[in-house]
Amino acid sequence: MNNIMLELKEISKLYGENQVLNKVSFSVEKGEILCLLGENGAGKSTLMNILFGMPVIHSTGGYAGEILLDGQVVNINTPEKAMELGIGMVHQEFMLIPGFTVAENIKLNREVTKGNPISQVFGKDYRTLDYKTMNRDAREALDKLEIGIDEYAKVEGLPVGYMQFIEIAREIDKKNIRLLVFDEPTAVLTESEADNLIKAMKHLAAQGIAIIFITHRLDEVTACSQHVVILRDGGLVAAKKTSDTNTVELAELMVGRKIEKLVQNEENRNVEKSETIISMKNFKVGMPGEMVKGIDLDIKRGEIIGIGGLAGQGKIGVANGLMGLFPASGEVTLNGEPLVLNAPMASLKKKLAFVSEDRKGVGLLLDEPIDLNIAITAMQVKDDFLKKVVFFNQIDEAKVKRHAEEMVKLFDIRCTGTEQKTRRLSGGNQQKVCLARAITLEPEVLLVSEPTRGIDIGAKKLVLDTLIELNRKKNMTIIMTSSELAELRSICDRIAIVSEGKLVGVLKPDDSDAKYGLYMSGKTDMPGEVL
Amino acid sequence: MKTKTRDLLTKNIVTIVFVILCILGIIASQQPLPFIFKELLTRVGRNTFLVLALIIPVIAGMGLNFGITIGAMAAQIVMIFAISYGATGFGGFMLCMVLSTPIAALFGYLTGVVLNKTIGQEMITSMILGFFANGLYQLLFLFLVGTVLPIGNEMYLIPGGVGVVNTIDLKGNLMYALDDLWSLKVPTVLIIAGAICTALLVWMQMKNKATQTKDQKKASYARIGMGLSLLVVGLVLNFTTNMYRFFDVPMITALFIILIAVFNIAIFKTKMGHDFRTVGQDKHIAHVSGVNVEKRRVLSIVISTVLAAWGQIIFLQNLGTLNTYGSHVQISTFAIAALLIGGASVTKATVGQAVLGVILFHTLFIVSPMAGKNLFGNAQVGEYFRTFIAYGVIGLSLGLHAWKTFAAQQRKDKIDLE
Numbered sequence: 001m002n003n004i005m006l007e008l009k010e011i012s013k014l015y016g017e018n019q020v021l022n023k024v025s026f027s028v029e030k031g032e033i034l035c036l037l038g039e040n041g042a043g044k045s046t047l048m049n050i051l052f053g054m055p056v057i058h059s060t061g062g063y064a065g066e067i068l069l070d071g072q073v074v075n076i077n078t079p080e081k082a083m084e085l086g087i088g089m090v091h092q093e094f095m096l097i098p099g100f101t102v103a104e105n106i107k108l109n110r111e112v113t114k115g116n117p118i119s120q121v122f123g124k125d126y127r128t129l130d131y132k133t134m135n136r137d138a139r140e141a142l143d144k145l146e147i148g149i150d151e152y153a154k155v156e157g158l159p160v161g162y163m164q165f166i167e168i169a170r171e172i173d174k175k176n177i178r179l180l181v182f183d184e185p186t187a188v189l190t191e192s193e194a195d196n197l198i199k200a201m202k203h204l205a206a207q208g209i210a211i212i213f214i215t216h217r218l219d220e221v222t223a224c225s226q227h228v229v230i231l232r233d234g235g236l237v238a239a240k241k242t243s244d245t246n247t248v249e250l251a252e253l254m255v256g257r258k259i260e261k262l263v264q265n266e267e268n269r270n271v272e273k274s275e276t277i278i279s280m281k282n283f284k285v286g287m288p289g290e291m292v293k294g295i296d297l298d299i300k301r302g303e304i305i306g307i308g309g310l311a312g313q314g315k316i317g318v319a320n321g322l323m324g325l326f327p328a329s330g331e332v333t334l335n336g337e338p339l340v341l342n343a344p345m346a347s348l349k350k351k352l353a354f355v356s357e358d359r360k361g362v363g364l365l366l367d368e369p370i371d372l373n374i375a376i377t378a379m380q381v382k383d384d385f386l387k388k389v390v391f392f393n394q395i396d397e398a399k400v401k402r403h404a405e406e407m408v409k410l411f412d413i414r415c416t417g418t419e420q421k422t423r424r425l426s427g428g429n430q431q432k433v434c435l436a437r438a439i440t441l442e443p444e445v446l447l448v449s450e451p452t453r454g455i456d457i458g459a460k461k462l463v464l465d466t467l468i469e470l471n472r473k474k475n476m477t478i479i480m481t482s483s484e485l486a487e488l489r490s491i492c493d494r495i496a497i498v499s500e501g502k503l504v505g506v507l508k509p510d511d512s513d514a515k516y517g518l519y520m521s522g523k524t525d526m527p528g529e530v531l
Numbered sequence: 532m533k534t535k536t537r538d539l540l541t542k543n544i545v546t547i548v549f550v551i552l553c554i555l556g557i558i559a560s561q562q563p564l565p566f567i568f569k570e571l572l573t574r575v576g577r578n579t580f581l582v583l584a585l586i587i588p589v590i591a592g593m594g595l596n597f598g599i600t601i602g603a604m605a606a607q608i609v610m611i612f613a614i615s616y617g618a619t620g621f622g623g624f625m626l627c628m629v630l631s632t633p634i635a636a637l638f639g640y641l642t643g644v645v646l647n648k649t650i651g652q653e654m655i656t657s658m659i660l661g662f663f664a665n666g667l668y669q670l671l672f673l674f675l676v677g678t679v680l681p682i683g684n685e686m687y688l689i690p691g692g693v694g695v696v697n698t699i700d701l702k703g704n705l706m707y708a709l710d711d712l713w714s715l716k717v718p719t720v721l722i723i724a725g726a727i728c729t730a731l732l733v734w735m736q737m738k739n740k741a742t743q744t745k746d747q748k749k750a751s752y753a754r755i756g757m758g759l760s761l762l763v764v765g766l767v768l769n770f771t772t773n774m775y776r777f778f779d780v781p782m783i784t785a786l787f788i789i790l791i792a793v794f795n796i797a798i799f800k801t802k803m804g805h806d807f808r809t810v811g812q813d814k815h816i817a818h819v820s821g822v823n824v825e826k827r828r829v830l831s832i833v834i835s836t837v838l839a840a841w842g843q844i845i846f847l848q849n850l851g852t853l854n855t856y857g858s859h860v861q862i863s864t865f866a867i868a869a870l871l872i873g874g875a876s877v878t879k880a881t882v883g884q885a886v887l888g889v890i891l892f893h894t895l896f897i898v899s900p901m902a903g904k905n906l907f908g909n910a911q912v913g914e915y916f917r918t919f920i921a922y923g924v925i926g927l928s929l930g931l932h933a934w935k936t937f938a939a940q941q942r943k944d945k946i947d948l949e
Contacts (some may be wrong), residue, residue, distance in 0.1 A: 080821075095819055097812045108809065109820040113802050125803040 003029045004452070005070075005210045006179055013046055013057070013234075020046050022235045028179070028227075033201060033211045035221040035242070035255050039310070039520075043213055045165070046182055047231070051088060066251070069426065088171035089186055096155050096162045096368050103138035103151040106170045112137065114191045141169040143199045146208075155337075161193035168200065172209075180204065181212045184312075186220060198224045200455025218247040218521045230254055251517025256484060270495050271303035277445060277477050278322075278339075283330035285314070285321030288505035292317040293501030294330070299445075299479065304471050306488035306495035307481040310520055314501040315481050316357055319447040322338035322479075323347045323354045325362070331445065334445075348381045353438035358451035359427070363434045366423040368417060369523035373406030373422050373433050378440045407436040446470065449481040464491055485516060545928065546874040546887070552892045552898060560901035565774035567897055572717075574888075574893040576784045577849040582865045582885045583788070583836035586795050587879040588653075590804075591831035592811030595867045595925075598642045598657035598832065601664045602839025605635035608671070610844065610853060611695060614704050616683035623707035624848060631840040638664070639836030643829030650814070654877075654929075661863060672855055699853040702918060708849040710781035718769035720780045725762025732758050735793035791838065792882045807831055811878070817915070868921040871928040878932070895920060 006028040013021040021043045028034050038044045049056055050063050053076035057063060064426040066073050069378060076082050096105050104111075112134050114125035138151040147165045149158065155166065164185055171180055182201070184192040187266050194217075202224060205211055213225060221228055222242060228254045237253050278299040285292035292314040299305055309315040321328035324344040332339040340346035347354075356362040365373055372395075378384040379395070384404070387396040404418040411432040415425060422433055431451060438446055448467065452460040468491055470476045489496050489509040497504045499522035507519060518524070540547065557567060581599065588596040599901045618626050642660055649656040677693040678680055715723075743751065768775050798804040809817045810827045818824050843862065844932055849852050870880060871900040873888025896917050903913025 059574070095816050097816055099812045100808075104805075108816070109806075109822050111802055111805055126801050128800050129802065129805055188943060 003031075004094060005030045005069065007068040007071075008047075008051075009065060009066040009068065011047065011050060011067070013050065013063045015060055020234045021050075021063070021518040022208060024231065024234075024236045026227075026236065026239045028210045028212060030210055031205050031208045032120065032226045033205050033224050035084070035212055035225040035228040036212055036214045036231070037216070037218075037221065039483075042231040045183075046234075047452045047526075048089070048183065048212075048214070050202060051076065051087060053080075055079075066070040074423075081259070084176075085172065086176040087181070088174060088177045088179070089181045090167045090171060090418070091183060092234045094167060096163055096166060096433060098156040098425060099154065101152050101154055102142075102149055102158075102166055102169075103135045104469045105155055105166055106138040106141060106151075107134045108170065110174075112345075118372050124392065137173055138169065141173040144204075145169055146203065147196075147200070152291055161189055161196070164193075164197060165200065166190065168204075170206065173433050177209060179210045179212070181214070183214050184216070185253055186217060187214075194220065218250050218523065219237075221250060222247060247518065247523070248514045252512070252514040253522065254516075255513040255520070267471075269493070271300050272366065274301045274303070277301040277335060278479075279331075279333045281331040283318070283321065283328065283332060285317040285326050285327040285328045287314075287320050290314050290317040290320075291501045292321055292498075295498070295501075297496055297503055297506075299477060301477055302471070302475045303493045304467065304478045304480060304491055306492035307479065308483075308485050308488050308495050308516075308520070309498040309504075311483060313499050315483075315498040316449060317501075318498070319354060319449050319479060319481050320356075322447060323352060325354075325356075348377070348441070351441070351444040353441045353443035353446050355379075355431075355434045355438050355448040355451060357453065359430055359434060359453075364422045364430060367421055369419040369424075370408070370413070370422055371400045371418040372435055373405055374404050374437045374440055375400045377437055381441060384440075386464040403440065404436075407440070411436055423475070426455075426459075428455035428463075431455055431459070431463060437462065441468065443476065444497060445477045445479065447479045447481075450483065451480065452482070452484065452487060460487075543874055543929075546891070546922065549872045549891045549895070553898070555581070556895055556898035556902045559905055562898065562901055563774075565778075567894065568775065569778050570897045571890065571893055572778060572780065573849065574896070575786070575889055576828055577633055577846050578866070578869065578888050579735045579886060580791060580845050581839060581842035582869050583791050583795055583882065584697055584835050584842050585866060585870050586880045586882065586885060587807060587831045588835045589878065590727055590799065590811050591807040591828060592814065593646060593813040593831060594827060594877045595831065595870070596656040596835050597654060597661055597863045597867065598639075598646075599835060599839035599842075599857050599866060600661035601642060602635045602836035602884065603758055603843035603862050604664055604668045605638050605836070606631045606840040606843035606847075607729060607853065607855070607859055608668075609630050609634060609840075610705065610847065611672070611687070611699065611855065612682065614683075614699065614701070614853075616688050617704075618876070619704045621708050621712060622744050624901045625703055627705070627844050628841055631844065632837055635840035636833050639833035640829060642836060643832035646832060647825045647828055653818040653834065658863075665860070669849075669856065695855050697855055699855060701847065701851050701853055704782075705848050707783050708848045709787070709845060710849055712781075712783040714779040714781050717775045717778045717780060720782075720785075721761055721765030722769065723765075725758055725760075725765050728758035729755060729762060780831075784849070787841075787845065791841075792886075792889065795882050803827075803830070864921055864925065865892070868924045871924050875912050876928065876932055892921075 007025075008027070009025050011021055012023055024043070026034075036044055036047075046057075051067070051165070055078075058077055067076060069076070074085060074086065076087075081388040097108070100108075112130040113124070114130045116126070116128050118318065119128070135151050142149055142151060142165070145163070145165055145168060147169075149162055149165065155163065157442040158166075168203070169178075171177055185197060189197060189275060197387065201213065202213055203517050213220075215221060225242045227239065228245065228250065229239045230250065231253065254393050280297045281293055283292060283295045283297075289312055295318065307315045307318055317326065320326045321341070322332065324342050324347050328341045330341075332341065334352075339350060350410075360366060365376065368376075369507045375385045379386055384395075385396050385400050386393045388394075401418055407413070408415065408441060413425075413429050413432045413436070415429065422430055422469070425433065429482045435448075438448075446467075451463050451467070455463070464487065467478055468479065471478050480488065492509055493507050495509065496506045497516070497519040499520060503524055504519045505524050507515060555566075560567075584599055584602070585596055588594070606627070609627050613623060613630065642657065643761070645660060646653045646656055672695040674694065676695050677688050682695070684689060685692075687699060688694065689694055732751070736751045736755065737753070757848050799808060806817070806822050806827050809820075809822055810824050814824050817827075839862075843859065846862070847858060867889040870885055870893040871888065872892050873884035873886070875881070875884040875888065899917045900910040900915035901913065902925075903916060904910040906912075
């Protein structure tokens with residue numbers, strides 16, 4: 001066991017009252033690939049931020065526990081310190097400058113310079129760049145990865161698959177690199193590109209560099225790693241040898257069982273037999289970071305359908321695309337009639353209403369009072385809350401206020417009055433205002449994205465109860481997008497799982513955890529003997 | 532091939548339009564070519580330095596620095612006081628250059644700090660800062676001088692003793708302080724320049740022979756050809772009878788311009804210049820890789836402001852009159868228009884574009900009054916035309932830039948969907 005390079009001992013981290021990491025311990029050996037698995041919010045990125053001494057950790061009170069590097073306790077308090085210790089990171093989003101050459105990118109802010117007469121006088125800012133050495137170093141790093149990119153080509157025209165390699169080359173060009181973290185590097189790559197990347201990772205590991213590989217593709221875990229560590233809700237669930245486990249077990253461990261049913265089984269609930277209200281065919285949405293790459297899905301009248309999946313896989317894009325907020329294409333019919341895409345007004349007029357996941361950006365007029373926030377969309381879409389004075393439409397303030405007061409009572413919005421600015425409300429109450437506005441439109445289909453993100457448990461329950469009530473009493477069809485699988489499973493009739501922009505499959509709320517885990521990582525084939 | 536030509540055309544459309552306008556203008560003005568050439572020579576010497584002051588902020592991602600007006604004010608503050616205390620000749624000129632440097636650097640620093648607070652709106656901010664600074668400048672010269680601040684010679688005060696007069700004649704003190712130091716005739720200059728260029732290019736070709744590709748080789752020979760033709764034209768002019776033999780080229784002014792052009796090219800081969808490029812391309816990535824983005828941005832504005840101050844001194848010593856409340860007002864508009872006509876954009880500018888732009892812009896300036904008179908019977912029409920051109924080209928260029936960004940985004944969205 002003398003081979004251990006990095007050891008994490010009982011790492012805990014609190015963000016305010018929120019325990020995001022709870023006594024996580026594991027170790028990484030020299031020259032091994034260790035996979036780190038976990039759902040969104042499991043604490044993976046917090047852990048990596050601690051390892052890199054990111055300012056966000058230290059400005060929120062630091063962490064508890066110890067990090068040992070080669071048996072020595074180290075205090076990593078800045079990213080620079082992490083770099084000094086030989087810890088490198090390959091970012092998921094590319095930190096590359098398109099207008100620069102590959103070599104310039106690899107050497108970004110670590111340029112090789114040589115002196116000249118002017119720099120002798122004015123200092124090192126005036127030293128000339130030594131392109132020859134820079135190109136040679138870049139070539140060396142690229143050769144180590146066995147990748148044949150021209151070091152003097154501009155990054156602009158290169159295929160996406162290469163960009164990851166340039167990032168890696170930048171890290172291994174740092175001479176003392178010992179530990180590399182790959183943060184979901186394969187998420188944006190095609191299969192063959194991902195294979196190349198894994199080959200390169202193995203190659204690096206063989207040269208003695210330890211690698212922490214964050215991924216959600218379970219077959220990649222079994223393909224390359226020696227150990228696998230699984231986090232869930234900030235706690236360590238398992239640390240296993242990869243050879244002792246299999247994808248089904250991993251999937252089960254990752255998702256876990258933590259579901260509390262909010263709806264009791266109802267005898268005569270049979271939404272699957274009701275008519276189709278929305279039908280999507282080859283539906284694509286160009287939402288940056290949440291691309292939808294062709295989905296076929298039928299939604300039944302009167303059901304609550306959940307859209308689940310990991311972050312960045314496209315689940316958020318579906319609702320945004322239906323509402324026309326991001327460029328979309330494909331065939332969508334509503335009640336049998338084609339829905340005009342890329343036009344928010346058309347979607348609204350067809351009685352779709354949307355509660356955005358971006359509450360503060362898209363959802364609310366933060367500097368306007370509650371009553372206006374609730375009424376504003378209805379004014380635009382239905383000419384409601386307006387009165388005509390000669391030639392001009394004026395806001396019917398009395399009606400707006402009356403309606404807002406009703407809503408405040410209905411949703412139990414905690415506020416000083418309906419004229420309070422929404423900026424001053426807590427997250428849960430802001431969410432209730434958003435819901436109130438959507439309901440004011442009296443929609444046929446209600447789309448809610450991440451309705452419980454960032455709000456406390458009491459408010460969470462209330463929001464979910466409200467959704468159920470709307471569905472049962474008004475027969476409103478609800479499309480709910482959420483990162484929290486447990487929440488989807490607690491209220492939905494069916495749950496569609498989206499991975500890499502495509503629909504993997506539609507699951508029942510009481511399907512097994514393993515099935516959910518596999519679906520979320522993009523696989524549907526279940527090895528039969530395990531279940 | 533066809534798309535290549537079209538690409539070339541669309542990319543350089545502004546420059547091409549102005550080349551055509553210049554040719555038409557020259558024809559319509561019915562002026563002899565030597566006259567236009569002589570005028571152009573003066574104006575290029577006068578203005579090029581100011582235009583070159585704009586390049587570094589463009590590369591550093593801060594757009595067109597309308598704040599060079601502030602640099603010009605620094606220059607004029609120093610010049611007015613220096614003249615009143617009796618500065619003359621080349622010594623006086625250099626004194627102004629030296630004294631204006633720290634003042635312009637301070638102004639540039641303050642501008643840079645403000646621009647760092649208004650990221651994304653640098654151009655409009657620098658323009659408004661120019662207007663604001665003009666107010667302070669007027670306060671200084673209309674009220675403070677004569678009441679609080681002393682001035683070397685009472686004759687520069689408005690009768691009554693408060694405020695500086697409207698125009699200051701530079702004749703006898705700073706006029707031609709730089710231009711008259713050393714000048715050569717046009718053919719001689721062409722011969723020298725041609726010989727030096729050819730020799731340099733041939734030497735470079737010898738050095739790079741082994742590593743160069745076919746295209747590079749072609750380009751290199753083409754450049755040698757151009758150097759040679761300069762030499763030949765010089766020789767022809769020297770040994771035939773023509774007007775050009777009598778025109779002077781102010782050599783020291785030319786040298787100043789060449790030095791600053793070389794500086795603008797050389798700085799991007801240094802660590803500092805490379806950082807400017809990094810910051811200009813992507814502030815976020817620059818920051819993540821440890822470049823001090825804010826410091827670099829401020830520095831680029833400081834350099835630009837100082838160069839603008841020097842440029843204004845060169846401009847005024849050639850012009851010969853200092854209009855206390857007016858000389859600095861329009862220089863940013865005209866310098867920026869010239870740069871844009873040369874083919875630069877909000878995000879890209881080179882020394883070559885600056886020089887070409889000055890030549891085209893000022894050719895148009897020279898010929899348009901006469902062309903207006905010949906075509907419409909009124910020289911004023913030409914005047915209107917050139918003011919219209921200056922503002923029009925800036926508006927057009929900003930519009931084109933916005934449109935290009937928008938089109939690129941649209942294309943990206945489309946690709947993303949497929």
